[in-house]
Amino acid sequence: MKIGIDLGTNTTGQPVRLDLEELLSTRLLVQGNSGSGKSHLLRRLLEQSAGHVQQAIIDPEGDFVGLAERYGHVVIDAERTAGEIQRIAARIRRHRASVVFNLEGLDADAQMRSAAAFLNGLFDAEREYWFPMLVIVDEAQLFAPSGAGEISDEARRISLSAMTNLMCRGRKRGLAGVIATQRLAKLAKNVAAEASNFLMGRTFLDIDMARAADLLGMEKRQAESFRDLNTGSFVALGPALSRRPLPVKIGVVETASRNGRPELMPPPEMGTAELQDLIFDDLGGEPAPMPAPRLQPRATDDILDTLEVTPAPVPVPVDPEAVAAFEAEREALIEEIIRQFVADPEAPFRSAAALYPDFLVHCRVRRIGSRVPDLADFTRRLAIARAGMDGRMEDEGWQRAVEQASRLPEEMQGVFLLLARAGMEGAPSPADEALARAYGSRSPSRGRWLLTYMEERGHLVCEADFRGRRVVRFPTLGWKTAPGDPKAAAGLAS
Ligand SMILES: Nc1ncnc2c1ncn2[C@@H]1O[C@H](COP(=O)(O)OP(=O)(O)O)[C@@H](O)[C@H]1O
Ligand SMILES: [Mg+2]
Structure with missing residues (x-):
């Protein structure tokens, strides 16, 4: 890896x-x-x-x-x-x-x-x-x-x-x-x-x-x-x-240390008299030993000159397969952390910005490393996961929905994707309460307000059938939800 x-x-x-x-x-x-x-x-x-x-x-x-x-x-x-x-x-x-x-x-x-x-x-x-x-x-x-x-x-x-x-x-x-x-x-x-x-x-x-x-x-x-x-x-x-x-x-x-471990060496085999001779003989005549010459440190200018001509190292070559495997592992860990957030029953009521510090802590604990998603990236990933789409990210139509969501304010992206998913699958339109929850709110009126906001900006069109059930159309994506009761109580998003 x-x-x-x-x-x-x-x-x-x-x-x-x-x-x-x-x-x-x-x-x-x-x-x-x-x-x-x-x-x-x-x-x-x-x-x-x-x-x-x-x-x-x-x-x-x-x-x-x-x-x-x-x-x-x-x-x-x-x-x-x-x-x-x-x-x-x-x-x-x-x-x-x-x-x-x-x-x-x-x-x-x-x-x-x-x-x-x-x-x-x-x-x-x-x-x-x-x-x-x-x-x-x-x-x-x-x-x-x-x-x-x-x-x-x-x-x-x-x-x-x-x-x-x-x-x-x-x-x-x-x-x-x-x-x-x-x-x-x-x-x-x-x-x-x-x-x-x-x-x-x-x-x-x-x-x-x-x-x-x-x-x-x-x-x-x-x-x-x-x-x-x-x-x-x-x-x-x-x-x-x-x-x-x-x-x-x-x-x-390959290179040697100058400070290897000292190794034991038996003393030379010599009689005491012989050693005494070696040490004391003719001490008067011998000049005192010169101290070992110290290596002259190089002049600063000389070093500065050398640095001018030192070749720079080449950049790190990367093994693309190893990088891909490493990236995949990192992605899987991030997805897993985000899935935990989505599974937490309290998390839907907290905005991405409020969850982000927790997310960073999880990334640290799981040793994600330096390339942790920033807040915008985390918001996008969380929105996708909340819409329950984490397994089908590569779908081409879904990619366009994610792209369209990115043009909305960050906190609304999850709501849009929740609706878009229902449109893509022809499932009933989510109720007001479910939309509010995806926004991080418990108030159904917030859900209606979100729909109005997105409709006014051309992201979707809301229609009602003769029984008052809501149908949401996505003109640019070519999708439409099945009719759904806007006042239904929201179950946990599946
Ligand atoms: N991986 C290794 N393989 C072979 N010899 C080693 C290895 N690591 C250390 N040594 C040897 O062990 C001795 C102590 O290592 P050293 O790196 O100087 O330790 P430290 O810096 O921790 O005091 C050295 O003589 C070194 O050559
Ligand atoms: Mg050392």
Whole structure:
């Protein structure tokens, strides 16, 4: 059902994919203890998507500089002024360059200030450069800590505000936040809460487990399974991943991390005397060792020049079959939510606008994702469902009726479609009360008023037979209802 990026495999060895387009608007949070495989996961995501979307990685440990050689990321050492960093960030957006922002070697305070300057620079880009890009932040709890810690208040404030902007307001500007953290409880709540997609790795502490269960809408008991996850195994959930918790084993990566796990090495087999000689012999004659030469950070102008010539990634290619399947599933979920509204005996008395907030909540719970119908679309769908036509939408005559309804005020569309359906099927004209109900009212006089309104505007013609029963004609559709008693009590629309 997914478009795009291959993350790894599920328990039966099937590929697990990440819908990159959906990710751009719904963001991702990765959580797992140190060594659970978060950085590896981010690297897999970066490698698989490098050709499709612009990327910026905020890299506190210099873990990702290896991407430069293989994928052409520009490495930016953070040791420069805030003004320079912001200028570089602006240039990155203009030229759609993928970069690694390397914060290795800076103290915590400087890391926060640099990351904030960088994020703000990306965020403040001019509107014409709001191209979509992934902004990946590893060890995000460093930049959006939940507690005070030993960092200066000032650094903490600017860094937290930059991270909040990224996660809460970045979407409109094309910035898709992907954040990884060791400890959910150490990450500011508002920053975590903005992600709709989750990859949960091994988690030991109860307090992190509780936060994870909370974010995922799981029972605390279910979240206990996070304790037993192996390195590289995660549980995926969210509109860009899976609508149900899905275990995934992250696949291999092509570039190497510089910070692999240290491996045990037995000490050399040597006698004590021999070692003493090696250490103390001739100490006087030997010059003190030179400190290892530090890599000279590149000059800002040099980086700005490089960014000018970095090729932009090509747009995401989409697999039309996967898109169709994904769309169909989304449509089915939306139809189902709307059917529930129609089945609710109280719902007919509430207008589409009044039901819309509830609808949004249902969409969120069912993980519909970012492409939720807007109010106008919801009104149209609700009108169709209330007319009982959801199964026969493709009918050509019905399409014309829906089209005609769309020229009426939104709240009247359902009434018109209810009448049109009776016309199409040659069923008796609905009673005043039924029309009022489709409008969200209990008053039969409202039903008569609606008919007059639509008749005056040429949508239909009302006639009475010799027994006073109503017949409604639809001149443009060529349909006519059977005679129906306008005063009949309304049953629930079938
Ligand atoms: N899916 C995986 N397949 C193979 N090795 C992995 C996988 N995930 C992590 N590792 C290895 O496990 C170690 C810890 O992973 P890392 O990503 O650095 O963890 P974290 O960032 O969560 O601390 C690294 O040596 C890494 O190469
Ligand atoms: Mg890591």
